[in-house]
Amino acid sequence: METFDYIIIGAGSAGCVLANRLSENPSLNILLIEAGGSDKHPYIQAPAGFLKTFDNLRFNWCYQTKEGEGVGGRKIFFPRGKVLGGSSSISGHLYVRGQSMDFDHWAELGNQGWSYKEVLPYFIKSEDRSTGKDVYHGVRGPQHVSDVLERHPLCELFVQGAQDLGVRVNPDYNGESQEGVSYYQRTILNGRRHSAATAFLDPIRNRANLRIITGALVERLTFEGKQVKGVVFQKNQRTEEVRAGKEILLSAGSINSPKLLQLSGVGNAEFLRNLGIEVIHDLKGVGEGFQDHYAIRVANRVKGLQTLNERGRGISLIWEILKWFATGKGLLAFSPASVGAFIRSTPELSRPDLQFVFTPASYSETEGAVGELNPFPGMTCGVWQMRPESRGHVRICSKDPKENPEIQPNYLTEEVDRQAVVSGLKWCRKFLQTKALEPYTAEETLPGGAVQSDDEILDYAARKGATVYHPVSSCRMGTDPEAVVDQELKVKGLQGLRVVDASVMPSMVSANTNAATLMIAEKAADLILGKSLEPAEL
Numbered sequence: 001m002e003t004f005d006y007i008i009i010g011a012g013s014a015g016c017v018l019a020n021r022l023s024e025n026p027s028l029n030i031l032l033i034e035a036g037g038s039d040k041h042p043y044i045q046a047p048a049g050f051l052k053t054f055d056n057l058r059f060n061w062c063y064q065t066k067e068g069e070g071v072g073g074r075k076i077f078f079p080r081g082k083v084l085g086g087s088s089s090i091s092g093h094l095y096v097r098g099q100s101m102d103f104d105h106w107a108e109l110g111n112q113g114w115s116y117k118e119v120l121p122y123f124i125k126s127e128d129r130s131t132g133k134d135v136y137h138g139v140r141g142p143q144h145v146s147d148v149l150e151r152h153p154l155c156e157l158f159v160q161g162a163q164d165l166g167v168r169v170n171p172d173y174n175g176e177s178q179e180g181v182s183y184y185q186r187t188i189l190n191g192r193r194h195s196a197a198t199a200f201l202d203p204i205r206n207r208a209n210l211r212i213i214t215g216a217l218v219e220r221l222t223f224e225g226k227q228v229k230g231v232v233f234q235k236n237q238r239t240e241e242v243r244a245g246k247e248i249l250l251s252a253g254s255i256n257s258p259k260l261l262q263l264s265g266v267g268n269a270e271f272l273r274n275l276g277i278e279v280i281h282d283l284k285g286v287g288e289g290f291q292d293h294y295a296i297r298v299a300n301r302v303k304g305l306q307t308l309n310e311r312g313r314g315i316s317l318i319w320e321i322l323k324w325f326a327t328g329k330g331l332l333a334f335s336p337a338s339v340g341a342f343i344r345s346t347p348e349l350s351r352p353d354l355q356f357v358f359t360p361a362s363y364s365e366t367e368g369a370v371g372e373l374n375p376f377p378g379m380t381c382g383v384w385q386m387r388p389e390s391r392g393h394v395r396i397c398s399k400d401p402k403e404n405p406e407i408q409p410n411y412l413t414e415e416v417d418r419q420a421v422v423s424g425l426k427w428c429r430k431f432l433q434t435k436a437l438e439p440y441t442a443e444e445t446l447p448g449g450a451v452q453s454d455d456e457i458l459d460y461a462a463r464k465g466a467t468v469y470h471p472v473s474s475c476r477m478g479t480d481p482e483a484v485v486d487q488e489l490k491v492k493g494l495q496g497l498r499v500v501d502a503s504v505m506p507s508m509v510s511a512n513t514n515a516a517t518l519m520i521a522e523k524a525a526d527l528i529l530g531k532s533l534e535p536a537e538l
């Protein structure tokens with residue numbers, strides 16, 4: 001049986017960072033195991049290819065949530081990346097870190113070392129910002145972060161209209177303050193997706209001390225007492241086991257990290273015994289406390305201006321494809337959103353709670369998923385509450401590693417979440433009905449004029465909302481008995497095992513979750529290697 005110093009399970013956002021940072025030390029022997037395959041495909045490389053990977057089993061686990069009480073008993077399509085780069089290879093590219101208070105809150109919960117001043121150096125470490133270095137941004141990291149190059153006229157009008165509503169233009173929502181209307185910063189380099197695999201893995205793939213195995217489904221961990229020893233995985237219909245001399249790092253993401261712990265006998269003892277799983281360690285919080293962002297959208301038919309819808313069809317599309325291959329520019333270099341805003345749903349709040357995404361395109365209605373581009377010009381404004389209070393769970397349904405777990409986000413089950421979604425939809429309408437955009441608006445296509453009262457809006461939100469793909473907190477870091485990992489991301493009560501991915505977030509960040517996941521993995525690498533960066537001086 002082969003032995004490695006560190007075995008990393010999952011080559012997603014976090015796993016790629018860990019593989020890079022740990023293998024910097026040539027005396028360490030690292031294994032990275034990934035269930036998916038290669039990320040070298042135009043659908044992944046072209047930013048607009050998002051629409052093609054979104055529900056594509058070749059790159060995607062394509063889960064579904066369990067029926068939810070707050071969403072009219074619906075199951076909701078739930079994509080996660082299954083490919084090198086993980087979800088960062090199928091993501092919408094937005095680089096949003098969150099608010100300083102998100103991380104200060106983590107520290108207040110008892111997680112020492114995770115305050116904003118302490119994590120900012122790790123955001124900076126991973127970043128290569130196209131606009132240069134400053135107190136908040138770095139230029140020497142592997143992860144390229146660039147600005148939107150093609151400013152579509154409707155995006156410019158969105159920004160202008162937002163200002164008319166009293167929302168200030170914020171040139172850097174990842175800087176001193178998040179609040180305002182801004183063009184998004186994106187993980188794109190020269191018009192091509194810059195995933196965690198492109199940024200952290202490609203440059204170091206040939207290191208002699210790093211082995212990467214793809215197409216390998218990890219089934220469980222093995223233990224001797226409370227000490228984790230190895231990993232059992234399936235590749236090409238063969239079951240294999242490898243051993244770790246130092247540690248196993250679970251980076252399988254917010255769905256699969258709790259799933260693998262449960263399959264390995266780590267979780268709620270009674271629940272595991274009922275499934276016939278031998279209990280290694282009774283840890284009630286595994287899979288519990290799960291959170292996600294739930295988004296709804298307003299779409300308008302556009303008149304008098306060309307939108308992306310027309311550019312995405314027929315001869316125009318062929319031209320756009322050729323242009324992108326030759327120059328990295330044009331339609332295919334668009335991410336699902338170019339511009340957005342962070343605002344407070346009510347003025348009494350101390351900080352923004354709503355995030356908006358605007359795109360000069362509109363999509364057909366499909367059950368909880370992004371559909372095809374509409375055959376007519378359109379624009380869309382989406383919104384979600386950034387710090388939802390509804391919490392759910394991820395629980396395995398059997399001891400079969402191939403069976404999908406039960407994902408229950410419990411969207412809209414808390415009153416505060418319902419109120420925010422109603423306020424959010426009203427704001428979407430305000431943003432789309434400004435003096436600047438009004439001349440180009442033909443009619444509202446979603447939800448449509450019939451939806452007016454708060455009850456009607458809530459009903460629309462329950463019927464048509466969807467995940468915006470940010471699951472966190474299913475292996476929560478904390479000091480309370482339900483927490484799964486401690487502040488060094490070590491699984492409580494066990495030796496030699498850490499969880500390093502989005503699942504350890506103690507609570508949702510006010511942001512899309514990739515940037516914070518990269519930061520967590522950067523900091524974890526230092527914790528593992530016994531190093532640390534000085535807190536930022538602000």
Ligand SMILES: Cc1cc2nc3c(=O)[nH]c(=O)nc-3n(C[C@H](O)[C@H](O)[C@H](O)COP(=O)(O)OP(=O)(O)OC[C@H]3O[C@@H](n4cnc5c(N)ncnc54)[C@H](O)[C@@H]3O)c2cc1C
Pocket residue numbers: 009010011012013014015033034035036054079080081082083084085086087088090091092093094095096216217218219251252253254256257260468469470471500501502503511512513514515517
């Ligand atoms: C469609 C979509 C759009 C998104 N858009 C954005 C965005 O615009 N901006 C943003 O900030 N965030 C976005 N996100 C969220 C962001 O991508 C994630 O928060 C982040 O990638 C999570 O990183 P992770 O390391 O926790 O998990 P992942 O990146 O999901 O990595 C987990 C990896 O583990 C592998 N794995 C799982 N189980 C096993 C197993 N049993 N054996 C072997 N390997 C396994 C998976 O295949 C995967 O590669 C998006 C996500 C999706 C799905």
